[in-house]
Amino acid sequence: MVNITINGKTAQAKEGEMLLSVIRRLKIDVPALCHHEAVEPLGACRLCMVEITKTEWDGWSKFVTSCLYPVEPDLIVSTHSDQVNEIRRTIMDLYLARHPNSPEIRKLAEEYGVLKTSYEVQVDGDNCILCGICTRICDAMGFHAISLVGRGHGKTVAPPLNEAPPDCTGCLSCALNCPTNFIEFSDQDDKRTIWNKEFEMLACVKCGATTITREFAEHLSKNRDIPFEYFETCDSCHRKETSLTMGRIAAWTKEAQS
Amino acid sequence: MQIKEVEHIKKLRNKYLASQKKFPRKVMVCCGTGCLANGAGKIVDAFTDALDKREIKHFAVEAIKETGCHGFCEQGPLVIIEPSGTFYTKVKTKDVDKIIEQSIERNEVIESLLFAEPKSGEKIEKYGDVDFFKHQHRLALRNLGKISADSIIEYISVGGYKAFAKAVTTMKPDEIIDEIVASGLRGRGGGGFPAGRKWRTCREAAADTKYVVCNGDEGDPGAFMDRSIMEGDPHAVLEGMMIAAFAVGADQGYIYVRDEYPLATTHLQKAIEDCQESGLLGENILGKDFSFSIKIARGAGAFVCGESSALMRSIAGEIGEPRAKYVRSVIKGLYDQPTVLNNVETYVNVPLIIDKGSSWFKGIGTEKSSGTKVFSLVGKVRNTGLIEVGMGTTLREIIFDIGDGIIDNRPFKAVQTGGPSGGCLPAEHLDLPVDFDTLTEVGSMMGSGGMIVMDDKTCMVDVAQYFLGFLVEESCGKCVPCREGLFQLHKLITRICEGKGEEGDLEKMEHLSQTVLTASLCGLGTSGPNPLLSTIKYFREEYEAHIRDKKCPAGVCKSLIKYEINDKCTGCMACIPACGYDAITGEKKKIHILDQDKCTKCGACYAVCKFEAIDVS
Numbered sequence: 001m002v003n004i005t006i007n008g009k010t011a012q013a014k015e016g017e018m019l020l021s022v023i024r025r026l027k028i029d030v031p032a033l034c035h036h037e038a039v040e041p042l043g044a045c046r047l048c049m050v051e052i053t054k055t056e057w058d059g060w061s062k063f064v065t066s067c068l069y070p071v072e073p074d075l076i077v078s079t080h081s082d083q084v085n086e087i088r089r090t091i092m093d094l095y096l097a098r099h100p101n102s103p104e105i106r107k108l109a110e111e112y113g114v115l116k117t118s119y120e121v122q123v124d125g126d127n128c129i130l131c132g133i134c135t136r137i138c139d140a141m142g143f144h145a146i147s148l149v150g151r152g153h154g155k156t157v158a159p160p161l162n163e164a165p166p167d168c169t170g171c172l173s174c175a176l177n178c179p180t181n182f183i184e185f186s187d188q189d190d191k192r193t194i195w196n197k198e199f200e201m202l203a204c205v206k207c208g209a210t211t212i213t214r215e216f217a218e219h220l221s222k223n224r225d226i227p228f229e230y231f232e233t234c235d236s237c238h239r240k241e242t243s244l245t246m247g248r249i250a251a252w253t254k255e256a257q258s
Numbered sequence: 259m260q261i262k263e264v265e266h267i268k269k270l271r272n273k274y275l276a277s278q279k280k281f282p283r284k285v286m287v288c289c290g291t292g293c294l295a296n297g298a299g300k301i302v303d304a305f306t307d308a309l310d311k312r313e314i315k316h317f318a319v320e321a322i323k324e325t326g327c328h329g330f331c332e333q334g335p336l337v338i339i340e341p342s343g344t345f346y347t348k349v350k351t352k353d354v355d356k357i358i359e360q361s362i363e364r365n366e367v368i369e370s371l372l373f374a375e376p377k378s379g380e381k382i383e384k385y386g387d388v389d390f391f392k393h394q395h396r397l398a399l400r401n402l403g404k405i406s407a408d409s410i411i412e413y414i415s416v417g418g419y420k421a422f423a424k425a426v427t428t429m430k431p432d433e434i435i436d437e438i439v440a441s442g443l444r445g446r447g448g449g450g451f452p453a454g455r456k457w458r459t460c461r462e463a464a465a466d467t468k469y470v471v472c473n474g475d476e477g478d479p480g481a482f483m484d485r486s487i488m489e490g491d492p493h494a495v496l497e498g499m500m501i502a503a504f505a506v507g508a509d510q511g512y513i514y515v516r517d518e519y520p521l522a523t524t525h526l527q528k529a530i531e532d533c534q535e536s537g538l539l540g541e542n543i544l545g546k547d548f549s550f551s552i553k554i555a556r557g558a559g560a561f562v563c564g565e566s567s568a569l570m571r572s573i574a575g576e577i578g579e580p581r582a583k584y585v586r587s588v589i590k591g592l593y594d595q596p597t598v599l600n601n602v603e604t605y606v607n608v609p610l611i612i613d614k615g616s617s618w619f620k621g622i623g624t625e626k627s628s629g630t631k632v633f634s635l636v637g638k639v640r641n642t643g644l645i646e647v648g649m650g651t652t653l654r655e656i657i658f659d660i661g662d663g664i665i666d667n668r669p670f671k672a673v674q675t676g677g678p679s680g681g682c683l684p685a686e687h688l689d690l691p692v693d694f695d696t697l698t699e700v701g702s703m704m705g706s707g708g709m710i711v712m713d714d715k716t717c718m719v720d721v722a723q724y725f726l727g728f729l730v731e732e733s734c735g736k737c738v739p740c741r742e743g744l745f746q747l748h749k750l751i752t753r754i755c756e757g758k759g760e761e762g763d764l765e766k767m768e769h770l771s772q773t774v775l776t777a778s779l780c781g782l783g784t785s786g787p788n789p790l791l792s793t794i795k796y797f798r799e800e801y802e803a804h805i806r807d808k809k810c811p812a813g814v815c816k817s818l819i820k821y822e823i824n825d826k827c828t829g830c831m832a833c834i835p836a837c838g839y840d841a842i843t844g845e846k847k848k849i850h851i852l853d854q855d856k857c858t859k860c861g862a863c864y865a866v867c868k869f870e871a872i873d874v875s
Binding site: 042043044045046049063064067068070083086087090091094095097098119120130132147148150151152153154155173224 | 750
């Protein structure tokens with residue numbers, strides 16, 4: 001265990017643990033838009049920056065992204081020093097200029113007192129904040145169907161060559177984890193569309209409700225050793241099945257005891 | 259040619275030197291990229307053709323050397339007759355017969371091909387007497403122009419691989435590192451981090467696989483130090499890397515070369531193959547328990563891939579984006595293994611330090627920045643090109659002695675050092691001794707060695723706008739302060755250049771710059787606002803003139819200037835066809851008229867007028 005001080009209070013951290021994880025465990029509110037516990041930290045949004053110092057640093061301090069900074073013994077951390085707050089305010093100000101139409105960005109900016117951006121507004125700006133959560137999660141799922149493309153201000157998230165991505169299984173992990181709900185998809189009847197690719201939804205053999213896409217079911221059954229039929233029953237019917245089974249077990253037990 | 263022990267290198271060297279004795283004179287044709295573009299290849303062909311036609315006593319194809327770059331590219335193609343050192347500039351194919359007859363056969367000097375000092379007009383006969391070369395101290399560039407660029411035997415003939423042999427056969431890895439530490443060698447790529455300390459950490463890191471990587475992704479606009487070294491002395495790069503690999507315990511090396519450098523890639527590839535063939539690379543080198551091989555990785559043109567962590571990701575086939583370096587790459591670098599990454603210029607200094615000793619190297623330069631530094635001197639100076647001087651040489655010596663002063667005797671205004679993320683220094687800093695620390699102290703940096711000289715006709719707001727624009731283009735876009743911050747800074751400064759600047763814009767830019775400097779992920783962002791901040795610091799009144807008076811004092815920013823014809827106009831009509839927009843009308847011997855509505859402020863009329871009849875205001 002490593003002992004550190006956060007905002008004046010002593011805290012214990014596991015060796016190699018990142019600062020942000022300790023900070024969140026202490027329920028201290030530090031914003032982070034590119035952080036997702038399922039994937040490796042990226043350090044892109046810079047909102048989780050904190051100020052760190054040590055007694056032996058003679059008053060010298062530095063600013064680090066807490067999502068990527070491994071704990072060190074005797075570290076003294078300030079999560080909301082004046083300078084840290086100023087950095088966050090400026091970053092939110094920049095975000096607001098780029099994504100003026102995003103409710104999530106507007107709300108977070110407001111929390112930091114930024115109601116109107118000081119910079120040139122990109123009126124038609126989209127809501128993709130380039131946090132890379134979608135691409136990292138897609139990689140973690142093992143698909144690598146989408147990627148960050150290009151560089152600088154013109155960077156985007158896109159499938160290869162902007163065509164329907166061959167490796168996408170329509171699992172929706174990207175869309176459901178997008179912090180600004182930017183990634184669009186539609187579920188209509190037995191069809192799902194995402195990234196301009198259309199998928200067939202499997203229907204529950206018992207009630208007819210849609211479950212997951214055929215591609216995703218095939219992927220899971222192949223790579224996770226789950227029978228394909230499992231995905232042909234929806235969650236509620238699975239639960240109904242389970243309760244019937246549990247009822248039967250209870251009856252058998254009663255019978256055996258009597 | 260197999261090199262299995264140190265003696266073999268000596269034997270090869272002596273044999274080759276003896277074979278060269280039959281040529282009392284040699285012709286060194288500069289075949290760097292600059293001279294090749296000026297037709298050096300045709301000069302070499304012309305020499306070869308001349309030899310096909312007739313026999314010349316004591317002269318043969320072997321005595322024509324296609325050398326690396328001398329750095330004096332604007333005077334190319336350059337031809338030097340050795341051993342006299344007779345220096346010919348702007349040589350044409352038609353001059354070749356004359357050179358053979360007079361300079362090779364009769365040892366005479368051809369006056370018309372000599373270089374004339376731009377200021378005095380004096381013709382200089384010998385290479386070493388030209389102002390541009392006389393004040394230099396060439397260590398990293400030691401072999402450029404002296405040997406055939408891609409020949410291993412020529413490299414060996416000037417003492418090449420002697421230091422490597424010494425290191426591998428007589429020194430322990432720790433002794434080599436001690437020597438590099440004692441030499442005070444600091445990274446020439448811009449960071450200035452002590453190379454020896456880097457090597458030590460890598461050596462001490464526990465891992466089965468370690469890497470040695472050479473950064474040849476030189477991306478600063480106008481800089482070509484590393485390109486010239488890789489093209490003209492590829493074996494020196496390999497030798498430095500081989501010594502580093504032996505010292506840190508690496509068995510694989512990579513040279514990351516930007517794809518815009520095809521000649522460098524070709525020469526490095528040939529050098530690697532020649533080393534493999536001779537046994538200097540491969541298994542059990544020089545009979546020792548040391549194996550090492552080198553591969554070339556080609557960059558795809560992103561400036562940010564010169565940043566160490568982005569470069570390593572690019573080699574590994576990932577997107578070239580930097581990562582946070584809270585865990586340094588000497589611990590966890592390429593493929594997550596301990597990696598030493600140094601720049602081309604850093605590596606070529608290594609054989610010299612091993613050969614001549616750390617105290618010799620420490621004796622050159624300043625206390626905290628030992629050795630020399632190569633600069634790419636460009637802009638409004640009379641002599642432009644690649645130069646190498648001892649650390650601590652003043653900006654004045656570089657610009658006025660080597661560069662021979664400002665073109666047209668105009669006043670010096672500023673010098674931009676350190677590439678796009680460097681800063682602009684005004685005349686008050688001309689006597690600053692240049693080293694890593696002094697430049698940083700005054701708000702600029704050494705960087706990889708770019709040096710752009712500006713005269714009074716340069717607008718500093720325009721300069722800052724250009725560099726910010728470059729960085730906006732080249733930002734990888736990963737982190738918000740760099741991607742959005744530099745973008746907004748560029749928007750603000752563009753508005754100022756267009757005459758739309760407002761009170762408070764300077765303060766707003768300074769405030770935003772602080773966040774970009776503090777919060778960006780990599781060096782591109784944390785130094786990105788430098789050109790802006792240094793020009794605001796030293797030329798604030800020029801910004802204020804743009805914002806308050808809507809004037810560009812240097813007469814550069816198009817939205818703020820006006821071209822007008824004054825009464826010095828003789829009615830020569832030269833400017834009328836020069837204007838591509840039919841904005842000028844007039845008759846012979848009558849003052850011409852410029853239609854402001856049609857004028858695009860391109861400056862073409864100003865350039866052709868011989869009577870100072872066009873005013874820019």
